[in-house]
Amino acid sequence: MVKKKTCIFISGQGSNLKNLISHSRGYNFPIKISLVICNNREAIGLNYAKIYGIPYFLINTKLKNYENKVLQTLKKYKITFICLAGYMKIISKILTKNYPKKIINIHPSLLPKFKGLNTFSRILKNKEKETGCTVHYINDKLDSGNKIVQKKFFITSKDDEKVLKIKTQKLEYKAFPEAIIKIFRDN
Numbered sequence: 001m002v003k004k005k006t007c008i009f010i011s012g013q014g015s016n017l018k019n020l021i022s023h024s025r026g027y028n029f030p031i032k033i034s035l036v037i038c039n040n041r042e043a044i045g046l047n048y049a050k051i052y053g054i055p056y057f058l059i060n061t062k063l064k065n066y067e068n069k070v071l072q073t074l075k076k077y078k079i080t081f082i083c084l085a086g087y088m089k090i091i092s093k094i095l096t097k098n099y100p101k102k103i104i105n106i107h108p109s110l111l112p113k114f115k116g117l118n119t120f121s122r123i124l125k126n127k128e129k130e131t132g133c134t135v136h137y138i139n140d141k142l143d144s145g146n147k148i149v150q151k152k153f154f155i156t157s158k159d160d161e162k163v164l165k166i167k168t169q170k171l172e173y174k175a176f177p178e179a180i181i182k183i184f185r186d187n
């Protein structure tokens with residue numbers, strides 16, 4: 001099996017990156033993580049790229065046209081698939097045009113509910129009965145592309161923001177690899 005050369009974009013903790021690295025080492029997993037792109041030099045997640053010897057590229061999103069540089073780097077590493085894993089910047093048309101239906105994201109809510117930031121506090125404030133995570137394609141509107149995999153759980157009265165995050169991420173570690181397998185099984 002020829003694995004798709006994939007880039008993971010991160011900004012922080014990188015626990016989804018770590019999880020995807022471990023899945024990608026499986027013989028039958030459809031992607032190889034060939035590059036990590038990060039917009040935060042202090043991101044803990046960068047350590048996973050270092051430990052596993054994956055090339056990484058730090059970007060300065062304050063620079064004009066920084067996405068042109070990103071695109072050049074993606075081409076240099078022959079990247080054909082992109083996963084956004086806790087990447088806190090909006091992806092512009094430069095990337096979506098060059099990678100149509102090839103960029104996916106993981107979001108900590110049951111989309112279309114709670115797009116954007118601070119999902120857990122809004123979920124609690126809204127007294128939701130259930131929540132979860134969604135893996136979806138990226139398009140030109142925030143958190144609005146087609147869903148690939150969604151997983152949910154019931155919220156209990158004891159769940160605060162911290163617990164919701166832990167429970168959601170536990171599901172994310174299943175949903176993200178599952179979505180990737182689904183994409184390449186169907187295509």
Ligand code: GRF
Nearest residue numbers: 013014015016086106107108
């Ligand atoms: C995840 O919860 C994801 O849903 C959101 O950002 C978080 C990233 O976590 N988009 P990590 O950096 O993978 O630990």
